[in-house]
Amino acid sequence: MGLNSAMATVPTKEKGSDEIDFVRWFSQLEGNLAETLNGVLLRAARPVQVGAASGAQNLASTSAGRLVGWSLREATGTAPGVVRIWDGRDNGGALLACVNLGQGASETQWMAPGGVSFQHGLYVEIITGAGLSDDVEGAVYLGGAE
Structure with missing residues (x-):
């Protein structure tokens, strides 16, 4: 207590x-x-690389937070891409967003200042197989401190 x-x-x-x-x-x-980078308070969104980019990760956050946007692109130009964004550490949580990308297309979505709250972490899943591209790259934007 x-x-x-x-x-x-x-x-x-x-x-x-x-x-x-x-x-x-x-x-x-x-x-x-809660939202600092090297001890500096982040007042704007924090970008987290996801997908095929070097050093990118699928687990964008391991704790609660706010998704305030994303910028994603299908990099091959030869197949469509599908990205699902989940509340959790894997694709077993609540689905927050599904992004459909055409061949070589990109999408940027901005939902600040409020965004969408997540409770258990943020997992970005790139769907593969059935003719879908696994070469999707970009970033999700996590809300900073207010």
Whole structure:
């Protein structure tokens, strides 16, 4: 069971003393650090590479967050591509979006500032087989701190 409040009185120059609620302060700090890059607060969306690009990953996030957009393209120009975006660490969660890409086509979708919340992580699945291209690349955009 967590603390509801942890108050402390600290001396200040202006008022003589001030009370600090450490639980509230820590909760705010934790929220602010939730979306940082090397300790710098990200106020805009954070791009995460997905698909065939070098260094890309299919598991874009391992925790809760907000999907605020994507930019994807089918890179071969010879077959259509299909991308599914799931709430979870694999394709067993709730389907958040399905993106159909024509041969050599691209799609960019922007849903900020709100976006779509996900609870369990964000998994990007590139559907292959049946004449579909597995050479899809791009990025999903995850919402930053507000």
